[in-house]
Amino acid sequence: MTSPAQRVASLACAAVIMLVHCxxxxxxxxxxxxxxxxxxxxxxxxxxxxxxxxxxxxxxxxxxxxxxxxxxxxxxxxxxxxxxxxxxxxxxxxxxxxxxxxxxxxxxxxxxxxxSPKPRAQVKDVQCFINLDNETKAKEMNCSWVPGDRALDLSFRTCGYTRKSIVGLKMCERPYGDALRSGCYLKANGVTNICVLLESEAGLSTFKLSPMIDPPELSIGEEGGDLKLSWTLPPILKHHPRIFSVCYRKCGHAEVCQDYTTRGEPAFMPYDESCRYELRSRVTTGPSIPLIFSQFGPAVFYGTDQPAGKTLPVVAVVLPLILSVCIFLSCYCFRRHSSILCPVIPDPSVIFKEMMMNGNKDLEPTMGSLYTPVPEPVESCKVDSVAGGAVVPLTS
The missing domain is CATH 2.60.40.10 (Immunoglobulins)
Structure with missing residues (x-):
């Protein structure tokens, strides 16, 4: 029979053997x-x-x-x-x-x-706009950025790590700049899969270029009670699916945004005829192809803020009717109570003339009887005769 100590030792040996085996x-x-x-x-x-x-x-x-x-x-x-x-x-x-x-x-x-071989360079808001000719290929891109405290040089090549892509580094041409932005013109065979280097002696910044186009022009119409939205696009996006982001305000409400995926056909959105719409839009290529996008274009306005179409005729009929009834009742009440509202006031000159001709005989008190004093009691005096003809004065 094994003791507990032997059992623990056996389990420990088994664990060590399993660990070594693993x-x-x-x-x-x-x-x-x-x-x-x-x-x-x-x-x-x-x-x-x-x-x-x-x-x-x-x-x-x-x-x-x-x-x-x-x-x-x-x-x-x-x-x-x-x-x-x-x-x-x-x-x-x-x-x-x-x-x-x-x-x-x-x-x-x-x-x-x-x-990184150098510290990260300070650069903001890099934008590369495609300059298009009449064909579907881009001649060049106008790249600009907001630099930090140092001037930066831009170079680029096709992204990748093969020997062919690594040796293809090119410099940007025709540099320009002002107090706010710096830029140059980048000539490439295509507009996608391009890696860009912005470098100074103190640092560098690398990123994959995201080509941009100018915002497409938005046209608005009506069809079947909806707003019909259509855009004018450059040829480079003509044969690719694209996503239009439309943000709009109506009747002073908060802005609402919605995406529409099309291949050139117009998009439709519900329309409230009683509201004035403010719309702005941008375009982005679909997820299956390299990214090309635009910023939001200027706002386009459509319609006016007004009462709904069914309410306007009702207001035009009911409001004059209510006003006519009010005027009729006002005239009726005024005529019925004209003696109270407008009493007859005698001419003062006529009253004065009658007073002069007739005196006060025709005037009767209008405020009740006149005041009559109460008679006081009077005591009678009796005179007695005195002999000898003397007169005896009376005493009170």
Whole structure:
């Protein structure tokens, strides 16, 4: 019978044996990773062959540290990629690399951090407008930007990391600038898949060019109770699906935006005849082709703010009728109560003339009887005769 201590020792030995066995079957990871910038866009990452690789098909996988980035596979001990500061938002990238094989557990992932050959240059609002001729190809693009505290030179080439694309770096022509923006004219065979470098002695900025066109002219009409929207487009977009973003306001409400995908046919949107519409639009190529886009064009106005079509006749009939009834009732009430509202006032001159001719005899008190004093009591006096003919005065 085994004791608890022996049982614990047996389990520990089994775990160690399993760990050694698993480590023996797991592939060794790459070690000693290094990188080299081929030019301002392309970097090559390489490493020596890991020790202890088993016989058989061994490959390597790599991806950016971001879990959502795609996983790439290579049979070689190196890979090349285009790294753009405009995509990363910085001048630093971290890659994960690991070893994979058949019927063998893949190795742990090792990482390497790649730093840009120069600090990131300060540049804002890069715009490259396509200048079109009568054909469907672009002659050149007018690129402009808002620089930082240093002047920048623009160069470009086709994006990629093949030998052919790397040697094709070209300089922008006819530079210009003012206090707000700097720019130049870029001549290329196409308008897509172009990588641009803006560089000074102190820093650089790299990005993939997004070609722009002038905003298409918006035309508005009515059809079947809806607004009919159509645009005038350059030939370069004539045979591709495009997405029109339309933002509009009506009757003072908040702005509403809506997308329409067309191949040249007009678009329709509901129309309220009682509202004045303010519309602006822009265009973007569909998701299946390289990006070409425009900014929003100037606002276009259509219609007027007014009562709805059914309400206007009702108001035109009912309002005069109500006004007529009010006037009739006012006249009736005034005539019926005219003696109160407008009493007859006698002429003062007539009253004065009658007073002079007739005196006060015809005047009768109108305020009641006159005041009559109450008679006071009077005592009678009696005179008695006195003998001798003397008169005796009366005493009170």
């Amino acid at each position: 480590n023996a079957e797991r592939l060794p990871p790459p070690a000693g990773l290094s990188y080299r910038w081929v030019d301002a866009f392309t970097v090559t990452v390489s490493w020596p062959e890991p020790r202890g690789l088993p016989a058989g098909d061994v490959r390597y996988k790599y991806r950016l540290e971001d879990p959502e980035s795609p996983v790439e596979r290579t049979p070689l001990r190196h890979f090349s990629v285009n790294l753009l500061t405009g995509d990363a938002g910085s001048g630093s990238w971290t890659y994960l690399v690991w070893t994979v094989g058949e019927n063998v557990e893949e190795s742990i992932k090792v990482n390497t951090t790649i730093e």
